[in-house]
Amino acid sequence: MRVRLARHAGFCMGVRRAMELALAQAHHGEGPVFTYGPLIHNPQVLELLKSKGIRVLEEIPPEGSVAGGTVIIRAHGVPPQDKARLKRAGFSQIVEGTCPRVIRVQAIIARAAKRGADVVIVGDASHPEVVGLLGHAQGRGLVVSRPGEVAGLPMLKDVVVVAQTTQTGENFAAIVQELISRFGPVEVHETICEATHRRQDEVKSLAQEVDGVVVVGGRNSGNTQRLAQVAALSGKPVFAVETEEELSRAELAHLETVGVTAGASTPNWLIKRVLRELGAIRSEREGGGSYILRRVFRFFVRSQLLVALGAxxxxxxASLLQGLIPHPALAATAFFYIYAMHILNHFLDKEAGQYNDPDRAQFLAKHRAFLIGSGIFSAAAALMLCVMMGPWPFVIVSLISLLGILYSVPVVPPSLKARLKFASLKDIPGSKTVSAAGAWAVVVAVLPAVGFEAWQPAALALAFVYTAVLVFCRCAVFDVLDVQGDLVVGKETIPIMLGEEGTLRLVSWLLAGLALLMLLAPLAGPPTALCLLLLLPIAGLALMQRVLSRGDMLPGALSEALVDFNFWLAGVLALAWWII
Structure with missing residues (x-):
């Protein structure tokens, strides 16, 4: 079955911000943490927050009855009176988790009410966002959910119209026309969030291009319900689900292509689980050969064989950049070491993997014994090959292997942990990406120089930097895709430190700098043709970074393979240059 994911599916900016604030308090805050009302409308996310010790505060305690603690205002916002009561209750910190788009609507309403205008809010009266908006209207707010309700409004003179940020544009426009017909000119503020517009327009287009649409999100989520309604207008079958367990495999098997979208409160890991389940469904229109090839390809990527061959x-x-003849033993050592490192690290990092890549997590669980056994065998094989090459290769690979083992082991004494903010190497912000790049560069670039005892500092530095930058950028791009899962488990990756856009800018600058270095490198000795050929993997990785960051391709086995293909490409191009 072919699956197409809407580019703007999942967390919107406001929900993502609220989640980041909540998880930051859970991991680093002091004292009890509460959200005033459900943070967002998604039961799976609320259950996750509960597991992190974040409790939902349904009612505001009496004045002075609370001794400290933190309250996070939910993304929908609350009436200003409630914020004041929370402060009087005794909470030591009130964290503003209201979506900035909602704050803008609150400000419009407050200004209108201050001048004595009547405020009409187009939305659902019982929705938390609308309840919060009414609180800013100073008693001058009215809620209209359908055009037919305008006739029941009292006579109004100075009318200001705003919208709940997740309303449909069609409903808002129809109500505005009814208001103008009854009250004459009105002041209109089209406050529907741009993300809501994009999602609804996108699902309209998507529904025309697929055989059916799956909408993922909480049943209590208004924007998710509206996405399903918009999709249903196409006449195509629509499947609204909260989790992958609710998918009807029998009904979906009749379809060849399925579109997937998700509400603004749906996390990436739930979307990925739905994508995994859909990908496992064999369409009645798919041939047997195609299905088998797809399963073999998935095994090849998920087992880390692809990335190991890339190493x-x-x-x-790297050998040819240093003027050395490629040696099978060196290539085999890199293959075995990188295979072992990636396999064993995925098992050590399985908590984040449950959120970042449910498909891989399922694969690891299913083939656990084989993968761990092959990982241990590969590590031993890499060391044995190093013994055959001499003492220094063995020492180098042993040291980086030891560092890899110690990476997740607490090495900082408890007395220093609070001061340093980390207990093991993996707790150091950005350490995963930097250590992976360093380990690759040592095995790929340094080992050939040591094995051949041919030290050419400039050529070695070029090979080291070329490898390290490509691997760093590979890891950083995947870290951006995995940012939600890393936030959940408290990992301090580079995207969490710099932000997703900041990380992608860093990757772009690094790749541009590496390309410039390869253009200038022939001045120091390496062959011009080889350096120019090795620009292609840089361009390939830059292209994949753009494709994945824009959401033009589903994250998964195919996208991972296309990223790692650039390492294959580097080897194939270098060998072709050497042979020719």
Whole structure:
């Protein structure tokens, strides 16, 4: 079955911000943490927050009855009177989690009410956002959910119209026309969030191009319900689900292509689980050969064989950059070491993997014994090959292997943990990406120089930097895709430190700098043709960074393979240059 994911599915900016604030308090805050009302409309997310010790405060305690603690205002916002009561209750910190788009609507209403205008809010009267908006209207607010309700309004003179940020544009426009017909000119503020417009327009287009649409989100989520309604207008079958367990495999098997979208309060990991389940459904229109090839390809990528072969290819490229002849033992060492490192690290990092890549997590669980066994065998094989090459290769690979083992082990004494803010190497912000790049560069670039005892500092530095930058950028791009899961488990990755856009800018600058270095490198000795050929993997990785960050391709086995293909490409191009 072919699956197409809407580009703007999942958390909107306001929900993502509220989640980041809540998880930051859970991991680093002091004292009890509460959200005033459900933070967002998604039961799975609320259950996750509960597991992190974040409790829902349904009612405001009496004045002075609370001794400290933190309250996070939900993304929908609350009436200003409630904020004042929370402060009087005794909470030591009130964290503003209201979506900035909602804050803008609150400000419009407050200004209108201050001048004595009547405020009409187009929305659902019982929705938390609308309840919060009414609180800013100073008793001059009215709620209209359908055009037919305008006739029941009292006579109004100075009318200001705003919308609940997740309303449909069609409903808002129809109500505005009814208001103008009855009250004459009115002041209109089209406050529907741009993200809501994009999602609804996108699902309209998507529904025309697929055989059916799956909408993922909480049943209490208004914007998710509206997405399903918009999709249903196409006449195509629509499947509204909260989790992958609710998918009807029998009904979906009749379809060849399925579109997937999700509400603004749906986390990436739920979307990925739905995508995994859909990908496992064999469409009645799919041939047997195609299905088998798809399963073999998935095994090849998920087992880390693809990236390990890429490491072998990179070793050939790094050797030739240093003027060394590619040696099978060096390529095999890189293959075995990188395979072992990636497999074992995925098992050590399985908590985040449950959120970041449910498909891989399921694969690891299913083939646990084989993968761990092959990982241990590969580590031993890499060390044995190093023994055959001499003492220094063995020492180097042993040291980086030891560092890899110690990466997740608490090495900082408890007395220093509070001061340093980390207990193991993996707790250091950005350490995963930096350590992976360093380990690759040592095995791929340094080992050939040590094995051949041919030290050419400039050429070695070029090969080291070429490898390290490509691997760093690879990891950083995947870290951006995995940012929600990393936030959940409290990992301090580079996107969490710099932000997703900041990380992508860093990747772009690094790749541009590496391309410039390869253009200038022939001045120091390396062959011009080889350096120019090795620009292609840089361009390939830059292209994949753009494609994935824009949401033009589903994250998963195919996108991972296309990223890692650039390491294969480096090896193939280098070997072709050497042979020719």
């Amino acid at each position: 072998a290819g990179m070793t050939c490229a």
